[in-house]
Amino acid sequence: MKVISIVNQKGGCGKTTLAVNFAATLSRMGNEVLLIDLDPQAHATFALGYRENNLEKKTSYDIFRSHIEGEPLPFGEIVIGDRPKLAFIPSNMLLSAAEINLGTMHGAASILSRTLFEPFFEKYEYVIIDSPPSFGFLTLNSMYAADMIVVPIDLGYFSFNGINGVYRVKSLLDKETGRSPSIFFVLNIFDPRSNFASNLEKDAKQKLGEYLLNSKIRSSVKLREASKEGKTIFEYDYKCTAALDYYNFTSEILNVEKIDLGLIVKEFLYRAPEAGAVYVLGDFNGWKKTEAAKLAKDDDGSWRAHLSLKKGKYRYKYLVDETWVNDPINPEIEENAFGSVDSVVTI
Structure with a gap:
């Protein structure tokens, strides 16, 4: 199982859209995928068409609640499996309570990581985590569990500030845990017609070097429409350029993952x-x-x-x-x- 966390402390950089459609692309490539919404704002939950009033399942909050209350985690009750090869753990605002109740507890940053080692999750080849736009308790759990961290950047000044924050937090986790997940950056909501974007792309290449992926996710009305309809880009319009962008991005991630094996x-x-x-x-x-x-x-x-x-x-x-x-x-x-x-x- 490979755990990939989508992280940026800045909101509005397309993080949730990337997480949802990255997971959808992996599943269309034949992989068993689990997407976890770890953001109390529940944007990934909404983007897949779920609302609190029609959710019969428990949520990612229950992963942490089980530790607070010392109860067994009902794995089968938190996972939604109504899409082929794409399972999903939703979120809601209760997740904010986990940060309040567990944020200072020793070992709290590893709760999600320890949970994913349970035999129930062995069937998933990839776990994609949509992290909240901050560097609090929940994002630490996301990064602690990760084998790879992907940072979407939208070529704005504040998005670049988010890059520095990711590096700092990752460095601290590396020192504390002895683990060192790989980290890559992808240009998101990219407008190739914009001179401003082209100039910032050059800055990104200079700043990030080999850690900046070659593939880009172009700005697309279709992506916004798909999220509004509660669908992945493939469910909404599998022939559009955004779907192609996600195939290219996902293929590059898979190649990066295999590079150490010479594959x-x-x-x-x-x-x-x-x-x-x-x-x-x-x-x-x-x-x-x-x-x-x-x-x-x-x-x-x-x-x-x-x-x-x-x-x-x-x-x-x-x-x-x-x-x-x-x-x-x-x-x-x-x-x-x-x-x-x-x-x-x-x-």
């Missing part, structure tokens, strides 16, 4: 609206038809899979309803031992 995330895409099942088989998986080799179908009839591969050259084919097919969008082919040809990809 690169490769997307395999095959369009077959009428197909019942599509697999990608090749040298990288021993040509074995397994669940890991199965592509997920998008709403537009495209099938996608994202595989983590070592650098090298691989032969592969698609198996479409038990029929072998070469990759129609990859012109690279080589003859095989059976007198036909295979598609070839070099990573």
Whole structure:
């Protein structure tokens, strides 16, 4: 399980929108994902279409309440699972009480981290945490639990101030815990037409260097409309440029995650609206038809899979309803031992 916290002490930088749609993208790539709303303002909860008056589940507050009252945590009662591969723990204003009651308690910053070690959460490949726009008790819990911290910046002066705050808090946590989660920054709500944004982008690259991701999330009316409707960007308009931005951003995060292992995330895409099942088989998986080799179908009839591969050259084919097919969008082919040809990809 990989825990990724979305953090910035400045509000209005698109932090919640990033957390919600990042989690949605990971789930569309075939991962089991848990999104946790750790903000008492409950913006992620609202962005996914939930309101306090229609929430039957408990909330992230109960993670901390169970420690206050010494009661077992009812895991099944706090997780909403009504979206494919995207589970969710909502929030409400009661979460503010946790900071008041637990903020000074020894070990309070590790409550969420210890909770996520419970066997109930082992099924999730990724946990995404939407942190509040401050550096209090709740954000400390978010950062303490994290394997990676992602900081959205909107290229404003105060957003850059938020960067300095994240570095300071992370440094303190590193010293106290001995852990050192990786940290990356992404340009969010980015307007490529603006000279002001272009100049600030140069400043960001100079200030952040290799920790600034290449991908950007462009400013989009569709993202605001989707949040208002209580939908992810893929539920609202999966063909829009914002959806593409999130695919690019998520793919880059996955590549960064795998870099220490010498792995690169490769997307395999095959369009077959009428197909019942599509697999990608090749040298990288021993040509074995397994669940890991199965592509997920998008709403537009495209099938996608994202595989983590070592650098090298691989032969592969698609198996479409038990029929072998070469990759129609990859012109690279080589003859095989059976007198036909295979598609070839070099990573």
